[in-house]
Structures are given as structure tokens and as C-alpha cells.
Amino acid sequence: MVDHHIVxxxxxxxxxxxxxxxxxxxxxxxxxxxxxxxxxxxxxxxARRCQxxxxxxxxxxxxxxxxxxxxxxxxxxxxxxxxxILAALRIAHDLERMGDYATNVAKRASALAQLxxxxxxxxxxxxxxxxxxxxxxVLDAYSEPNVDKAVxxxxxxxxxxxxxxxxxxxxxxxxMEDPRNITPCAHLLFVAKNIERIGDHATNIAETVxxxxxxxxxxxxxxxGDRTSYAVVEPPEPDAVT
Amino acid sequence: MPNATQTxxxxxxxxxxxxxxxxxxxxxxxxxxxxxxxxxxxxxxVNVHYGEKHALKHVDLDVNEHxxxxxxxxxxxxKSTFLRCMNRMNxxxxxxxxxxxxxxxxxxxxxxxxxxxxxxxRVGMVxxxxxxxxxxxxxxxxxGPRIHGIARGxxxxxxxxxxxxxxxGLLKEVNDRLNEPGTGLSGGxxxxxxxxxxxxxxxxxILMDEPCSALDPIATAKIxxxxxxxxxxxxxxxxxxxxxxxxxxxxxxxxxxxxDLVEVGDTEQIFTNPKDSRTQGYITGRxx
Numbered sequence: 001m002v003d004h005h006i007v008x009x010x011x012x013x014x015x016x017x018x019x020x021x022x023x024x025x026x027x028x029x030x031x032x033x034x035x036x037x038x039x040x041x042x043x044x045x046x047a048r049r050c051q052x053x054x055x056x057x058x059x060x061x062x063x064x065x066x067x068x069x070x071x072x073x074x075x076x077x078x079x080x081x082x083x084x085i086l087a088a089l090r091i092a093h094d095l096e097r098m099g100d101y102a103t104n105v106a107k108r109a110s111a112l113a114q115l116x117x118x119x120x121x122x123x124x125x126x127x128x129x130x131x132x133x134x135x136x137x138v139l140d141a142y143s144e145p146n147v148d149k150a151v152x153x154x155x156x157x158x159x160x161x162x163x164x165x166x167x168x169x170x171x172x173x174x175x176m177e178d179p180r181n182i183t184p185c186a187h188l189l190f191v192a193k194n195i196e197r198i199g200d201h202a203t204n205i206a207e208t209v210x211x212x213x214x215x216x217x218x219x220x221x222x223x224x225g226d227r228t229s230y231a232v233v234e235p236p237e238p239d240a241v242t
Numbered sequence: 243m244p245n246a247t248q249t250x251x252x253x254x255x256x257x258x259x260x261x262x263x264x265x266x267x268x269x270x271x272x273x274x275x276x277x278x279x280x281x282x283x284x285x286x287x288v289n290v291h292y293g294e295k296h297a298l299k300h301v302d303l304d305v306n307e308h309x310x311x312x313x314x315x316x317x318x319x320x321k322s323t324f325l326r327c328m329n330r331m332n333x334x335x336x337x338x339x340x341x342x343x344x345x346x347x348x349x350x351x352x353x354x355x356x357x358x359x360x361x362x363x364r365v366g367m368v369x370x371x372x373x374x375x376x377x378x379x380x381x382x383x384x385x386g387p388r389i390h391g392i393a394r395g396x397x398x399x400x401x402x403x404x405x406x407x408x409x410x411g412l413l414k415e416v417n418d419r420l421n422e423p424g425t426g427l428s429g430g431x432x433x434x435x436x437x438x439x440x441x442x443x444x445x446x447x448i449l450m451d452e453p454c455s456a457l458d459p460i461a462t463a464k465i466x467x468x469x470x471x472x473x474x475x476x477x478x479x480x481x482x483x484x485x486x487x488x489x490x491x492x493x494x495x496x497x498x499x500x501x502d503l504v505e506v507g508d509t510e511q512i513f514t515n516p517k518d519s520r521t522q523g524y525i526t527g528r529x530x
Contacts, residue, residue, distance in 0.1 A: 078513045215515030
């Protein structure tokens with residue numbers, strides 16, 4: 001199969017779509033990196049800049065929606081073209097959510113900068129860096145495209161979830177030790193939750209890349225390492241879980 | 243011979259025109275395709291030569307009953323040739339040679355003792371350009387039943403004509419002018435008249451060779467709607483150059499390329515996730 005369409009304009013539109021996703025992904029990656037740095041360095045200026053950048057990500061999602069709508073209406077895509085267009089639409093949506101969560105992290109960074117420093121910040125930064133690396137991998141998997149890379153990144157979400165569970169316990173311990181820790185630790189809990197959600201959206205993107213390339217869904221259960229629901233209580237018996 | 247049981251059960255109901263299969267058809271329409279469809283036409287290792295030219299190469303294809311099977315592919319790929327094999331329309335071409343086996347409910351279509359006229363009554367055909375006889379609308383539909391001796395009298399013939407025109411979705415438009423010439427109708431109406439003519443002789447299979455290529459989008463939509471209704475009672479095979487049309491009307495799609503049957507599968511699968519890169523290239527518009 002030749003890799004270009006008889007109608008070259010269709011190719012140009014698909015290229016534009018992919019390029020838009022790539023740029024959008026780059027912005028989210030940057031947004032995430034800045035938000036984590038702002039937490040780690042207690043940098044209010046960086047945090048504010050980060051919050052402002054979200055507008056641009058939202059605008060790119062609108063652009064992807066307009067492009068896909070137009071292509072669906074005018075090109076009646078099928079097979080791999082159809083999957084590529086649907087994938088772009090889904091990925092843009094995931095990226096937009098990730099941008100929102102990163103903005104939330106940045107907002108908490110502004111608040112945390114004014115509060116006394118607490119221990120678990122380093123753990124949060126580590127979790128953020130890991131998530132950032134997963135984002136980078138899924139975006140690479142999209143632009144190459146590379147299914148193996150997508151699957152590897154997909155599996156790494158478990159590490160993020162495990163880090164989240166252990167941070168959750170750690171933050172609880174800090175709060176129980178000294179009530180003055182409660183305010184900053186509560187903020188950090190939300191930060192950790194936001195980062196964990198960003199990781200989930202990154203796995204969505206990995207699944208979408210897989211679907212785009214293979215035409216089938218990524219088989220098997222999504223890796224789940226988030227055990228915070230049972231952090232201070234015993235989980236129910238396995239057969240009670242449906 | 244994997245289809246022995248299917249063909250045997252077909253043999254037990256020789257005039258399986260409609261009634262024995264009605265429950266199956268309505269169940270299929272509600273929640274298809276939970277049960278495997280019954281194979282109506284069974285083609286194995288079909289080869290066609292036009293003189294030196296090997297036009298169709300070792301084609302194996304099953305056509306399921308009460309389904310619309312679309313044959314797609316670029317010009318000269320053999321899809322029309324294959325369609326015409328199913329009611330032996332290729333017999334009339336001098337240097338055309340067909341080998342392999344095609345069975346209709348277990349009956350060998352190429353059995354020399356088979357009456358070709360009877361075969362074509364069972365396997366009707368609708369062509370690219372509407373070609374009504376230069377007769378009245380009534381006579382166009384009545385002609386087939388009359389020569390096949392299907393109707394026993396005038397009133398029965400009237401009934402067949404009305405039923406056929408109704409099924410073809412044309413009666414309302416022509417009820418008051420059944421004695422006017424069929425050629426005076428619009429293109430879309432003429433094509434539906436040809437469909438009415440084809441179903442008047444109670445066929446089991448209807449072959450359609452690009453039935454909408456000469457029609458405007460409204461007339462095309464009417465024919466497509468009609469095709470979907472007709473599949474309750476008939477088995478339909480359609481050749482089309484419009485992939486959107488194949489996607490819209492068919493349950494199964496077969497892609498032909500350079501005389502090969504490249505891929506056949508559920509229409510949804512062919513248009514979302516084709517297995518062969520040639521299919522992918524063709525349906526997405528990437529043929530260089």
C-alpha cells in the first residue's frame with residue numbers, strides 16, 4: 001500500500017491534525033514539568049505562568065475538534081484514516097484534561113509556596129517526574145507511531161499508582177503527627193491525586209495509540225496500583241469485589 | 243465438504259422462496275447476526291478466462307441468505323465478472339470460459355442439464371442503466387410472470403404486478419398511469435421499475451450491477467432503502483463503485499483486485515479494520 005492518498009489535500013489535513021496533537025502534547029508536557037518544578041522550588045511566579053498557559057491548550061483542543069469535524073464531513077474517512085481521526089479527537093480530549101490537572105497542581109503550588117515546607121514534597125516531585133516521563137513516552141509512541149512503546153508506557157502507570165498509594169500513607173502519617181501539617185499536606189494530597197489522574201489520561205492515550213494502529217482494543221485489565229481507597233481500612237474479601 | 247449439511251437442509255425445502263425462512267429473517271433483522279447465516283450461493287475455485295485474459299482467479303466466496311453482499315474493487319478487478327457468473331450471464335460472451343463450482347442451494351449452476359432461463363428466474367438481475375422494455379409500466383412487470391407461466395389468470399397477474407410494484411416502492415407513484423410507457427418515468431423510477439420487473443418472477447437472489455450509478459442522490463437513497471427492505475425476502479449481491487454505498491447497504495463486503503478476491507468480511511470490519519493492506523489502500527483512497 002502506498003502511504004499517500006490520491007487526494008493530496010487529505011494527506012495535508014491528516015498531517016496538520018497530527019502536528020496539532022504533537023504541539024498540544026508538547027505544551028502539556030511543558031505545563032506538567034513547570035507545575036512540578038513550581039511545587040519543588042516553591043516558585044509562585046512559575047506557578048502563575050503555568051496557570052496562564054492552560055488557555056493555549058484549550059484553544060488547541062478546539063482546533064483539533066474543528067479539524068476532525070471537517071474531515072469527517074468532507075472526507076468520509078474509513079479504516080486507518082477513520083481510526084487516526086477518532087484517535088486524534090480522543091487524545092486531544094485527554095491532553096486537555098491533563099492540562100487542567102497540571103493547572104490545578106500549579107494552583108496548589110502557589111498556595112504551598114506561602115505555607116511552611118513539609119517533608120513529602122520530594123516524593124510528590126518524584127511522582128511528578130515519573131508521570132512526566134510516561135507522558136513523554138506516550139506522546140513519542142503517538143508521533144512515531146510505536147505500539148510497543150505505547151504498551152510499555154501503559155504498564156508504567158502502575159508505578160505511578162503505587163507511588164500515589166505510598167504518598168497517601170505518608171501524608172496521613174504527617175497529618176497525624178502534627179496538626180500544623182494538615183493544611184500543606186491536604187494540598188499535597190490533592191496534588192498527588194491530580195498527578196495520578198494525569199497518569200490515567202496518559203494510559204488512555206497509550207490505549208488510543210494502540211487502537212489507532214491495531215484496530216482493536218488493548219487487551220487485558222488496565223494496570224491498577226491505586227490502593228488508597230483501602231489505605232487505612234482492610235479491603236473486602238476478593239470474592240466480595242465484583 | 244464443510245457445507246454438506248447446509249446444502250442438504252436446503253434441498254429439503256425446494257421452493258425456499260420466502261415463507262420457510264421468514265422467522266429467520268425477522269430474527270436476523272432484530273438482532274443480527276447472532277446465528278450464523280445460511281449460505282445461499284457457494285462459489286469455490288471460480289476462474290474466468292476471456293480468451294487469453296485470466297479475469298477471475300480461484301475465487302472462493304459464500305453469499306449468505308437474506309443478506310446484502312457488496313462486491314467492491316477498482317475497474318477491471320473482476321467483480322462484475324463474478325456477479326455475472328452467478329446467473330450465467332457470461333454464457334453469452336463468446337470467448338468466455340468459466341471453471342470451478344457455483345452452487346445455488348446445493349444445485350450446480352453450471353450443470354449442463356440446467357435450464358438457464360429457469361436459473362435466471364431464480365437469480366434475477368438489475369443493471370447499471372435502467373432498461374425498461376418499450377412497453378407500458380404494467381407490461382414491464384407482467385412480462386416475466388407471463389412467459390414463465392407464473393400467473394393463472396388476469397386477476398392473479400394484476401396481483402403480482404401490484405405486489406411487485408409495491409415491494410419496489412413504486413406503486414404509489416405510478417398507480418394511476420400503469421398503461422403509460424415505462425420509458426416515460428424518471429431515471430430513479432425506471433430503475434425501481436426494473437427491480438419490480440426482477441422480483442415479479444419471484445426470484446431468490448437479486449444481482450445488482452451498479453444499480454445507482456446513473457441516479458441522483460435522492461433516487462439513490464430510495465433504491466438503497468429498497469435494497470434494505472428487499473433483503474428480508476431475497477438474497478442480494480450488489481456491485482458498486484461507491485464505497486459509501488457498500489458501507490451503507492451491505493452486511494458483508496468482498497474486495498476484488500486484479501481478478502483476486504482479496505478479502506471478504508463483515509462490512510463493518512472491512513471499513514474499520516481491514517486485514518489486507520490492498521483493501522486498506524483501496525477503501526482509503528491510497529491506490530497509486
